[in-house]
Amino acid sequence: MWAFGALNIAPLWSGAVTGGLMLAGFVWVVLHYRLWVYQIRADAIYLERGVVTHVQSLVPYVRVQHVDTSQSPVERVLGLSTLVVYTAGSRGADVSIPGLKPEEARDLQRRVKELAIEAEGDDAV
Template sequence: MESLHPRVRGLWVGRRLIQATVLAAIALGVDRFLLTVSPTLIAAGWLVVALLGTVHAVAAHRIWRFELQDDALYLVRGVVTRTDTSVPYVRVQHVDTRRGPVERTAGLSSVVVYTAGSRGADITIPGLRPERATELRERLRDLAGESEATDAV
């Protein structure tokens, strides 16, 4: 099974640190008006949330895997709740690559797989090199087309 690029781990850790900082800023704002929480306690809370977020991001990266099997895209992900997903190629409607500004800065890309009968993107495979994301998108498109042609016969 293929794993994600190591740089995505850094993005996930950064996201968790930003979330911890926003929570600490909210706590400081509330403290300003209510004067009930010490700044030391808020700093300790930030440290705990940042540490737990970092551990979670590292564990998520270690677990995240995907594989193109004979008849389906198979994914394994999740830290607390492990999720194994199998998406049959015959259900794939279309596949996109996506690169937001943060991903572009890190030199990464995501592949988004849309399936039949869903309202939005069912599967996103993050943390891929742009070349690998394009390769994977084209391969999934070809497998979905082959699967559809075989299913029609």
């Protein structure tokens, strides 16, 4: 008899756990996108990000190889884009700036590209 009573409680308990996990996931996503700060400086791109681990990156324009914009399916639905910066000596993207409006991402792409071309004559840091 006790086993049957426990089975009646299990759906309530599992629903509460599932709801709690979904809420925690939503909070994580919101914090993940809100805790991105970037600056386009005179000589480099500065980026701060992180929820649990705080990361600061500085990418000199003389290291920039190319700059892309991308949209995941979720970003497309939400009307957002990501700026992706590739640098010399790396296998993948060194800097990604998510959560941008598509026009803002394209303008930023153009600006970083222009600054990288201007910095071509400078020595790498």
